[in-house]
Amino acid sequence: MKRNPTYLLGLLAVLVPLTYASQASAASGKVNDYQSCLDLVQKNPADAEKQAAAWRKAAKTDGALIAATHCEGLALSAQGRHEKAAFLFFDLAEAMTGAPDTERAKVYAQAGDAWGLAGDYAQARRAFGYAIAREPDEAEYYIGRARQDALAGDWKAVRSDTSEALAREPFTIDALVMRSTANRKLGYPKASEVDINRAAETARHRLDVLLERGRVRADLGQVAAARVDWQDVVRFAEETGRADAPEAQEARRLLDTE
Template identity: 45%
Template sequence: MKATSIVFFLAAFAAAASAVRAQPGYEACVDLAASDPEAALNMAQTLKLMRGEEEAGGMHCEALALMAMGRPADAAPVFYLLAERMLGATDEMRAPVYAQAGDAYAIAGNPAQARRAYEQAIARMPEEAQYRVGRARMRALEENWEGVREDAAEALALDPHLIEAMLLRAAANRVLGYPKAAFVDADHAVELRPHDLEALVERGRVHLALGDRKSAWADWQLALDYANATGRDDDPAAAAARQYLSR
């Protein structure tokens, strides 16, 4: 989880009261979260004792520090509560905070809550393709493949070159029994990003669904070769390729 710049929507948090500007305390806290998250967490508690923008900044820095400490389950509700409290902010300012909550819930292994957060982000910024990809990932974990296909298709309508959306729609079509449609997306993803391990692994799955065992094994071996050559042996896609090849 990266500490994205959110100075503008923190300002909007207090916009109903008065015009505000970015506070040095918040900026210092966010910078500290990357190098010393425990110290940042302490600084965030001090900021939270204040009101308005400082309090909002403290909440956001707290969530970022918790993420940096490997505590996404604790960070997620802080992100979500911050987004809920930003009543004076525009939709464009609140949506990224809901999405951060979704990311944190997803990492924490809570797909239902993550989906809820992504839905809030989508409701406020329906033109943002990545939010639909986030919800599609959660729907995949919930095995709602029709929903995955719908979200991925909508994301691709917004951004036709979004690799993750292509792979999600490919997986959905494969599981739903449409391997030819799945191949179009999986093959396109590999064309756009030939060394993408997930794309190669998914295209291999689609080849197998089409009855082409030889091509499936070739894709999985290629994924494993790329992983070995680039020091990505521990990548989940490499692990999947290794498992398929061992069968």
């Protein structure tokens, strides 16, 4: 299945350090503490992976095991080895029985994002389901699962998950854009118009907002207004050094075909 580059950009968002691991690991002068391992991920992820794996095998406390495993997963992700990272993150989240639900949910979400980057959307959605089970009032996990829904082409699921997110945080731009896209794909451009206009009220220069509003306007027969939106996407992208952004490329394609 062809992947949507706009949604893929969002999948990297939660592959970030873990607070619980940082608190649980002991400080030292070598790569056997969390921060030094994270620093090495930035400089040399392949070396960080090897050192984190060795640290994990030698870990004598639960805190060190969690920190080493999480850093190893981040190192794998930094190398583009997303499937292996996903399994590592998921197994880690399952093992973190002493951690707060907020931290376990983050790791389940990281597993979901890594599986999404690997193209396994079913596993990705499952992992986000585990995150939601532990943090049911956190909009970000519904948005994360909605990205996987979108990549899988399940627009009814996108609409459902983004609606759950917006029930918790009504002005979340990512959720508004995705629900607009879902309703448009499902044949409800008027409903799309409500969401995308709401998004544009506070994010009028965001490329994804303008791109989607142009598509909605085109579906409503407002072709001239749609072209203005797409021209703005290209102009704003060029003015901010993002001429090759996926949204700008898609806007140029639409301007050539509409």
